[in-house]
Amino acid sequence: MKRRDFVGLTSLAAGALFLPSFPSLAGEPVELARLFDPVMDAAINKRLADAALNAAKSAGASYADVRIGRYLNQALFTREKQVQNIANTESYGAGVRVIANGTWGFAATNNVSEAGLAKAAQLAVQIAKANAKAQKEPVKLAPQKGYGEVSWKAPIQQNAFEVPIAQKVDLLLAANAKAMENGASFVNSALFQVNEQKYFASTDGSYIDQDIHRIWPTFGITVVDRSTGKFRTRQALSASMGLGYEYLTPKAQDKIAGPAGSDVIGYKNSYDILEDAALAAKQTKQKLTAKSVTPGKYDLVLDPHHLGLTIHESVGHPLELDRVLGYEANFAGTSFATLDWKKQGKPYGSKLVNIVADKRQPGSLGAVGYDDEGVQTKEWDLIKDGKLVDYQKIRDQAHIVGQNESDGCCYAQSWQDVQFQRMPNVSLRPGAQKLSVDDMVKNVEKGIYIAGNGSFSIDQQRYNFQFGGQVFYAIENGKITGMLEDVAYQANTLEFWNSCAATCDQSDYRLVGFFNDGKGQPSQSSAVSHGSATTRFNGVNVINTARKI
Amino acid sequence: MAILSRDEAQSILKKVLSFTTADECEATLNGTNGGNIRTARNTVSTAGAVDNISLAVEARFGKRSGVATCNQFDDATLRRCVQRAEEVARLAPESPEYVPLLGAQQYLTAPSFAQSTAGITPDYRASQALAGIKLCDQKKLSSASFLEDESGFIAKRNNKGLEAYQQFTNLDFSVTVRTPDGLGSGYAAGDFTDISKFDAGRMTQIAADKAAASVGAKAIEPGKYTVILEPAALVSNTDASLLGALMNAFDARNADEGRSFLSKKGGGNKKGEKLFDERVTIYSDPTSADIPGLVFAGDGRPRQKTTWIEKGVVKNLYSSRFWAQKAGIPDIPGPSGFIMAGGTASTADLIKSTQKGILVTRLWYIRPVDPQTLLYTGLTRDGTFYIENGKIKHPVKNFRFNESPIIMLNNLEAIGRPVRLGGNFVPPLKIRDFTFTSLSDAV
Numbered sequence: 001m002k003r004r005d006f007v008g009l010t011s012l013a014a015g016a017l018f019l020p021s022f023p024s025l026a027g028e029p030v031e032l033a034r035l036f037d038p039v040m041d042a043a044i045n046k047r048l049a050d051a052a053l054n055a056a057k058s059a060g061a062s063y064a065d066v067r068i069g070r071y072l073n074q075a076l077f078t079r080e081k082q083v084q085n086i087a088n089t090e091s092y093g094a095g096v097r098v099i100a101n102g103t104w105g106f107a108a109t110n111n112v113s114e115a116g117l118a119k120a121a122q123l124a125v126q127i128a129k130a131n132a133k134a135q136k137e138p139v140k141l142a143p144q145k146g147y148g149e150v151s152w153k154a155p156i157q158q159n160a161f162e163v164p165i166a167q168k169v170d171l172l173l174a175a176n177a178k179a180m181e182n183g184a185s186f187v188n189s190a191l192f193q194v195n196e197q198k199y200f201a202s203t204d205g206s207y208i209d210q211d212i213h214r215i216w217p218t219f220g221i222t223v224v225d226r227s228t229g230k231f232r233t234r235q236a237l238s239a240s241m242g243l244g245y246e247y248l249t250p251k252a253q254d255k256i257a258g259p260a261g262s263d264v265i266g267y268k269n270s271y272d273i274l275e276d277a278a279l280a281a282k283q284t285k286q287k288l289t290a291k292s293v294t295p296g297k298y299d300l301v302l303d304p305h306h307l308g309l310t311i312h313e314s315v316g317h318p319l320e321l322d323r324v325l326g327y328e329a330n331f332a333g334t335s336f337a338t339l340d341w342k343k344q345g346k347p348y349g350s351k352l353v354n355i356v357a358d359k360r361q362p363g364s365l366g367a368v369g370y371d372d373e374g375v376q377t378k379e380w381d382l383i384k385d386g387k388l389v390d391y392q393k394i395r396d397q398a399h400i401v402g403q404n405e406s407d408g409c410c411y412a413q414s415w416q417d418v419q420f421q422r423m424p425n426v427s428l429r430p431g432a433q434k435l436s437v438d439d440m441v442k443n444v445e446k447g448i449y450i451a452g453n454g455s456f457s458i459d460q461q462r463y464n465f466q467f468g469g470q471v472f473y474a475i476e477n478g479k480i481t482g483m484l485e486d487v488a489y490q491a492n493t494l495e496f497w498n499s500c501a502a503t504c505d506q507s508d509y510r511l512v513g514f515f516n517d518g519k520g521q522p523s524q525s526s527a528v529s530h531g532s533a534t535t536r537f538n539g540v541n542v543i544n545t546a547r548k549i
Numbered sequence: 550m551a552i553l554s555r556d557e558a559q560s561i562l563k564k565v566l567s568f569t570t571a572d573e574c575e576a577t578l579n580g581t582n583g584g585n586i587r588t589a590r591n592t593v594s595t596a597g598a599v600d601n602i603s604l605a606v607e608a609r610f611g612k613r614s615g616v617a618t619c620n621q622f623d624d625a626t627l628r629r630c631v632q633r634a635e636e637v638a639r640l641a642p643e644s645p646e647y648v649p650l651l652g653a654q655q656y657l658t659a660p661s662f663a664q665s666t667a668g669i670t671p672d673y674r675a676s677q678a679l680a681g682i683k684l685c686d687q688k689k690l691s692s693a694s695f696l697e698d699e700s701g702f703i704a705k706r707n708n709k710g711l712e713a714y715q716q717f718t719n720l721d722f723s724v725t726v727r728t729p730d731g732l733g734s735g736y737a738a739g740d741f742t743d744i745s746k747f748d749a750g751r752m753t754q755i756a757a758d759k760a761a762a763s764v765g766a767k768a769i770e771p772g773k774y775t776v777i778l779e780p781a782a783l784v785s786n787t788d789a790s791l792l793g794a795l796m797n798a799f800d801a802r803n804a805d806e807g808r809s810f811l812s813k814k815g816g817g818n819k820k821g822e823k824l825f826d827e828r829v830t831i832y833s834d835p836t837s838a839d840i841p842g843l844v845f846a847g848d849g850r851p852r853q854k855t856t857w858i859e860k861g862v863v864k865n866l867y868s869s870r871f872w873a874q875k876a877g878i879p880d881i882p883g884p885s886g887f888i889m890a891g892g893t894a895s896t897a898d899l900i901k902s903t904q905k906g907i908l909v910t911r912l913w914y915i916r917p918v919d920p921q922t923l924l925y926t927g928l929t930r931d932g933t934f935y936i937e938n939g940k941i942k943h944p945v946k947n948f949r950f951n952e953s954p955i956i957m958l959n960n961l962e963a964i965g966r967p968v969r970l971g972g973n974f975v976p977p978l979k980i981r982d983f984t985f986t987s988l989s990d991a992v
Contacts, residue, residue, distance in 0.1 A: 082644075082645050082646075083642055086641075104595070106595070106597065110620075127596060127671075130671065130675070131593050131596055131675075134592055134593040134675070134678070134679060134682070135592060135593070136590075136591070136592045185806075185807065185808075186806060186808065222806075222808045224806070224807035224808055224812075226807060226814070226815055226816055227814075227815070228814065229807075229812060229813065229814030229815070230921065231807055231808045231812070231920075231921060232921075233808075233920065325590070326589055326590050326691060326693065326727070327589040327590070327594060327693070328589075328693075329589060329691075329693035329725050329727060330587075330589070330693035330694055330695055330723055330724060330725040331695070331787060333913075333930075333991070334727075334731075336990070336991070338731075416599075418595055418597070455916050455917060455918045455926065456916055457914045457915070457916045457926045457927055457928070457949075458914060459913070459914065459928045459930070459947065459949075459989045459991035460913055460914070460928075460930055460991050461989075461990070461991035461992065462991075463989055463990040463991050464928065464947075464949055464987060464988070464989035464990070464991065466918075466926050466949060466951075466986075468918060486919070488918060488926070488951075490949065490986065490987050492990070521585070521587050521695040521697075522585060522597075522697065523787075541987075543951070543986060545918045545919050545924055545951065546919070546922075547919065547922040547924050547953055547956065548922075549810060549922045549923070549953060549955045549956060
């Protein structure tokens with residue numbers, strides 16, 4: 001029994017099951033005004049950080065870093081015509097990480113004073129020294145120059161926390177109304193907003209002040225047919241983004257239509273929640289009477305909202321170096337893409353597969369100026385012309401693959417968690433040749449167009465996966481011929497990426513994001529985006545998921 | 550500070566309530582003290598400690614409600630916390646699902662606290678971690694493990710007369726052992742209220758034996774097989790699970806609204822219908838010595854022994870207080886863990902009685918495919934073996950499954966002896982016609 005079991009199953013929690021994913025809010029609930037209190041001041045933070053770094057060095061640390069963090073969250077939940085909950089949370093404190101006797105130690109405190117931070121630093125050194133007894137190899141850090149006093153701010157246009165709650169609630173309720181007008185039986189909608197105010201300092205001589213924003217509007221629609229007892233659902237085709245409230249002001253140039261014959265609309269850097277809610281309700285009604293898929297081999301045309309999750313699971317995770325080395329063996333698992341496998345030089349995908357890791361792309365969830373161990377961020381290739389060329393790594397891992405530079409992808413979900421290697425944005429580069437989504441469909445004899453990400457599952461070494469989606473359309477002889485249901489595809493990662501036959505150009509490229517990628521024990525959540533253009537994969541195994549109970 | 554006695558906690562709560570001018574006010578104190586240690590590649594990777602206490606105050610004016618929290622307990626802070634909750638309540642919209650706070654309640658007593666677990670030290674955690682590391686070093690195997698413990702309390706009080714308090718302790722442990730060539734992998738996991746029943750070395754030995762035995766797996770065709778699902782293939786403390794998914798679907802409102810496998814064609818729900826094999830009985834009991842639970846829910850409702858499925862028949866659904874009143878149904882809170890009634894047969898006995906089948910140690914990455922039928926997909930992991938004529942013949946490659954717990958509990962062949970895992974108490978099950986849809990190369 002744990003404290004989490006205490007939480008009762010309220011109508012909110014039950015309704016939230018119909019949202020794509022229900023993020024847990026870190027931090028303590030606070031009243032709204034608290035979110036605007038100025039707490040983080042760089043000059044004060046520098047003094048506090050120095051207290052921690054000096055205390056760590058005095059206690060015997062050979063390296064130390066400190067992260068002073070203020071994490072603000074606001075979440076609004078509605079269903080049909082009513083507001084269910086408005087939660088404002090704040091978490092403020094500092095974490096100190098040290099190396100002593102060649103071993104990591106970490107301690108965190110919510111007592112953000114010089115004395116409090118010095119005490120945490122001393123405790124971190126004590127823990128490092130205690131754990132050194134079980135250490136087999138001393139920690140070896142890639143060299144890192146100090147940047148002095150620097151800062152980075154997410155390039156947002158409108159801070160979502162400054163938008164009146166009434167305005168945000170009205171938008172969600174208007175989306176619910178659109179859904180109900182168009183035939184939804186039920187609709188749950190939510191808006192999540194995150195602001196990370198982070199100050200990092202290390203004994204390398206960096207003092208880094210950063211301000212990061214994320215936003216995620218979403219909904220889940222259910223249509224029930226009482227006469228047959230059937231129900232179907234469809235979730236929003238929004239992306240969670242590293243943007244401000246401007247994401248919710250729709251712009252015509254950000255709307256990308258699916259192939260002719262489908263009524264799918266995808267969204268780039270802004271989102272039309274009213275339009276999507278209306279479309280979703282219509283599509284959910286169609287799903288109730290759509291043809292059940294015949295299992296077999298199909299050419300799949302996958303939209304970026306869908307493909308992002310496939311990239312996340314089958315490329316992003318297997319190329320995390322800590323997984324590859326066995327550090328996640330007891331939880332998330334290991335990876336087929338071992339150092340030996342990479343040496344063999346076998347193709348990961350077809351020559352069209354160029355996958356890039358990145359921590360800088362504007363509007364993405366992963367974008368920061370510097371990571372949580374003070375490394376300036378960058379972009380680098382993971383898969384080039386179908387060949388695996390690199391992994392994702394941080395300072396204490398670079399030497400293992402013969403490199404002397406971190407990739408800048410170290411992250412902790414809050415001040416009280418220790419930072420470790422997390423997935424950067426991992427994206428499929430769009431094709432160089434000019435190809436539209438209709439071009440993807442026109443050469444397909446027997447295929448399925450899938451939009452939106454749905455059910456997902458992959459094994460602990462990332463070979464075998466199964467994905468669903470939100471809406472499915474049959475393609476016959478180069479044309480969309482109608483909606484399908486009960487579709488999921490199963491593939492092996494390498495076979496799948498080697499079946500990549502064509503990808504649209506830059507004009508179709510867009511991001512999809514995930515707010516709550518889990519990893520580590522105790523588990524930590526991280527937000528990450530994946531970009532791609534609509535892409536075709538030939539001859540993929542599709543199963544029928546309908547069952548009689 | 551983190552663990553307060555009943556008197557200490559209630560005295561803070563009484564003071565909090567004395568500061569309110571709201572129509573209704575409820576205060577909840579939560580405190581935990583605990584730590585963790587993680588290992589990988591036969592060495593300690595991280596270790597940490599957590600000590601936290603917080604107060605939440607809910608104030609209500611009519612149908613408007615506001616919440617505020619604090620983690621300091623001087624009079625000025627407590628007074629400010631109450632005032633903030635009241636300010637938020639005055640600004641909040643009226644809730645159409647308002648129900649008044651509960652008055653005084655009678656609660657059961659659960660054996661949920663063990664002093665042995667509350668007294669865990671960093672040295673204890675390190676010694677348990679090192680026991681597993683040492684064993685795997687000797688056997689030239691590679692282990693990765695995680696131990697997490699907590700002791701804590703929850704106290705509630707409101708101005709309608711409700712008063713509640715409970716202490717609890719818990720330790721979760723899991724270990725994965727792999728062979729150095731990466732061809733074998735084994736797993737063991739468990740959770741405990743009292744650590745006198747816990748031995749990391751013994752659990753690591755089970756995982757090590759499974760790792761060694763799973764080397765040299767042969768591929769067999771996917772399809773429908775008789776399977777013996779060990780408890781880690783039925784429930785989990787880290788992932789979704791087939792039985793967990795089934796119990797999560799017992800919400801009355803979703804069933805009544807037509808969006809659950811328990812919804813009835815034409816309206817209403819399937820309470821009272823026989824949906825599973827008659828040997829299936831699932832209940833919850835917070836006073837169970839095997840898996841003690843919290844005796845009150847988040848809204849203060851008492852948790853009693855409740856039967857969810859009896860001899861295959863759906864007996865009860867849980868609901869919010871609002872929905873219970875609106876629908877005129879019994880007002881039953883969800884469980885804090887469940888018990889599936891079992892027999893006395895061990896997993897070894899189930900293997901002996903199996904002519905052809907597959908032993909599954911663990912299922913993993915379990916995700917919903919179709920909420921209408923509760924179809925789930927996922928994969929076998931960390932020890933999958935072919936059984937012939939009552940004996941394990943050889944390890945087999947892992948499979949992906951697509952299966953519904955509803956179908957699974959209709960295809961029941963045999964039930965074993967329950968064990969505690971993931972906050973539940975469940976037996977190994979022998980199931981016929983379990984659907985494997987593809988092979989996985991993962992070890």
